[in-house]
Amino acid sequence: MKPYVEMREGGYYIADTRISLDSVVIPFKEGASPESILKALPLIGSLEKVYGAITFYLANKGAVEAYLYEQEQLSKESAAKQKPLPDSLAEKLRQARAETPSR
Numbered sequence: 001m002k003p004y005v006e007m008r009e010g011g012y013y014i015a016d017t018r019i020s021l022d023s024v025v026i027p028f029k030e031g032a033s034p035e036s037i038l039k040a041l042p043l044i045g046s047l048e049k050v051y052g053a054i055t056f057y058l059a060n061k062g063a064v065e066a067y068l069y070e071q072e073q074l075s076k077e078s079a080a081k082q083k084p085l086p087d088s089l090a091e092k093l094r095q096a097r098a099e100t101p102s103r
Contacts (some may be wrong), residue, residue, distance in 0.1 A: 004052025012067060014044055014053055022068060024053040 003015050012021035019041055027037050034050040044050055057064050085093070 002052075004049055005056040011071075012064065014049055017043060017045065017049075019044055021053055021057065021064065022071060024050060025057045025064065025068065028054055028057070 005021055006013050006015050013019060014021065014024065023041055024037055024044070027040070028034075032040075034047060034054060038044055038047050038050050044053075084090070
């Protein structure tokens with residue numbers, strides 16, 4: 001049986017890619033279909049890998065949920081430590097967003 005998920009550098013990744021398991025699990029939990037996940041992340045390579053990642057998640061739900069929670073906490077801590085953008089840069093960003101048509 002081939003592995004669909006690998007543990008590398010303390011994180012879960014889709015085998016043979018740089019795509020984190022989070023990138024599949026979070027949309028799946030929000031109701032995305034495996035097909036739409038593959039369409040959004042074509043570098044996964046195949047629908048088989050998407051299903052394999054989902055199967056891994058379902059078979060290891062407790063460990064993966066704990067990992068996702070830990071990643072969310074790390075992200076919040078990192079965001080809290082970030083310095084705010086200088087006002088001039090923040091204004092340029094707001095203007096650029098206002099001028100860019102939404103998709």
